[in-house]
Amino acid sequence: LDFLHLEPAAQLQHLVRICYGRCATACLQALFRPKATSVQTLLRTVTLITPFYMWFAIFIAQPHKEERFMFPAYPFLALNASIAFHMVLSFVGSSNPKVPAGSMLPKIKLAVIMSIILVALNAGLLRIVGMISAYNAPLKIFEPLEQPGVAQPGDTVCF
Numbered sequence: 277l278d279f280l281h282l283e284p285a286a287q288l289q290h291l292v293r294i295c296y297g298r299c300a301t302a303c304l305q306a307l308f309r310p311k312a313t314s315v316q317t318l319l320r321t322v323t324l325i326t327p328f329y330m331w332f333a334i335f336i337a338q339p340h341k342e343e344r345f346m347f348p349a350y351p352f353l354a355l356n357a358s359i360a361f362h363m364v365l366s367f368v369g370s371s372n373p374k375v376p377a378g379s380m381l382p383k384i385k386l387a388v389i390m391s392i393i394l395v396a397l398n399a400g401l402l403r404i405v406g407m408i409s410a411y412n413a414p415l416k417i418f419e420p421l422e423q424p425g426v427a428q429p430g431d432t433v434c435f
Contacts, residue, residue, distance in 0.1 A: 325359060328352030343411075357396070364392065 331349045335341065368385050372378040377385070420426050 321359065325352070325356050328356050361392070365389065 328349060331352065335345070335349070338345075367375070368377050368380070368388055370378045380388075
């Protein structure tokens with residue numbers, strides 16, 4: 277399927293099929309919830325997480341990606357991460373002996389949750405370091421202007 281050469285209506289239909297048909301968080305919710313999920317809860321979850329997956333499908337199809345186009349998806353990314361983390365916590369925190377996580381020792385449960393938190397924290401810190409080291413060119417250009425006598429009235433930073 278060549279997504280970029282489809283008509284806009286066909287692209288939208290394909291995205292809706294992807295988002296509603298194979299919604300990862302809804303599948304996780306159906307797998308990890310010990311009790312039956314009501315249709316209303318499932319629809320609410322799909323409604324909350326669909327915008328991110330629609331944006332994600334459109335963004336993946338783009339050959340050139342820029343940071344400025346990713347900003348609109350950050351709130352939805354945070355929402356999806358919190359929903360997924362809530363599902364993992366409710367699964368691991370279960371005390372039902374019929375569920376595999378219900379028979380785990382509390383120390384193992386704590387280790388699982390802390391490892392997830394540490395991986396997410398590490399990814400966030402590495403992103404911050406990457407942004408600082410990769411996108412600091414404007415700050416480097418202005419560094420020489422801080423030295424006395426370098427900048428004269430009417431000077432520009434264009435070389």
